[in-house]
Amino acid sequence: MQIITSAKELQTILKQVGGTVGFVPTMGALHEGHVSLIKQARTQNDVVVVSIFVNPTQFLQGEDLDKYPRKEEADRKICELSGVDYLFLPQVDEMYGKDEVFVEAPLVRGYILEGATRPGHFSGVLTVVLKLLHIVSPSRAYFGKKDAQQLFLIEEMVRNLFLDVEIVPCETMRESDGLALSSRNVYLSKEERKEALKISSSLNLARSLVTKGELESEKIIEAMKKRLEPLEVEYLVVVNRRFESIKQVVIGDTIVLVEAIVGSTRLLDNIWL
Ligand code: AMP
Numbered sequence: 029m030q031i032i033t034s035a036k037e038l039q040t041i042l043k044q045v046g047g048t049v050g051f052v053p054t055m056g057a058l059h060e061g062h063v064s065l066i067k068q069a070r071t072q073n074d075v076v077v078v079s080i081f082v083n084p085t086q087f088l089q090g091e092d093l094d095k096y097p098r099k100e101e102a103d104r105k106i107c108e109l110s111g112v113d114y115l116f117l118p119q120v121d122e123m124y125g126k127d128e129v130f131v132e133a134p135l136v137r138g139y140i141l142e143g144a145t146r147p148g149h150f151s152g153v154l155t156v157v158l159k160l161l162h163i164v165s166p167s168r169a170y171f172g173k174k175d176a177q178q179l180f181l182i183e184e185m186v187r188n189l190f191l192d193v194e195i196v197p198c199e200t201m202r203e204s205d206g207l208a209l210s211s212r213n214v215y216l217s218k219e220e221r222k223e224a225l226k227i228s229s230s231l232n233l234a235r236s237l238v239t240k241g242e243l244e245s246e247k248i249i250e251a252m253k254k255r256l257e258p259l260e261v262e263y264l265v266v267v268n269r270r271f272e273s274i275k276q277v278v279i280g281d282t283i284v285l286v287e288a289i290v291g292s293t294r295l296l297d298n299i300w301l
Pocket of ligand 1: 053054055056060061062064065170171172173174175198199200201202208209210211
């Protein structure tokens, strides 16, 4: 595995390698969720590139940019063991200059849900993803369904800007008790971790209600809210795959999304129905 910190150098190398390139962008503190993306990229491509970059422009003021978990040594080992060919580790000044062109997230679907609690967050995400896609020029790029709105907006950007890359959505990896893996889980105390299980449990409840024939969004949301008590729920919605609110679940075209605050940690999860 080769570690590269310069964007130009990575671009030059990747222009010379033949075959397909699979790319997995991350912010590090890698866990089994990231590894599943890397493994999928490994099986589908000749060359695998992973980036680790804690992107400052997607953090709002007062968010956890400075204390976001950084585990460079462990991350390198995980990448090496997962069969990564090139690990891109840029510094902030390699990725950003001053007074730059900046991508603006769609004004409606970039500013609802996660974009409403974190206004501007998705503009930062799309900006860094666009930069990374231009540096790597991958055949395929891998993103988790766990960050469903992010995945949707990246797919939109690829469509809107006619980018020549296949976006591959990847399943959410969970602990054995259901908690969705997240780099931010390290913030949870033992007690909070237990409380956090209510999130995946509420989504399982939604699935079982739908299986039993309950398709009304309002009823599903009501039942989930009870299951989530006493957590502070930031949002709990039933949307179609285009992120429009829907009154009735349509099997094969629905996502139920939850964001809840456990202690002081904001946790996201969702289920695709
Ligand atoms: P992050 O490092 O949090 O920016 O995540 C990098 C990529 O890993 C994103 O595409 C995430 O959606 C994905 N990811 C994060 N958590 C999980 C998970 N539990 N299962 C699958 N993919 C995940």
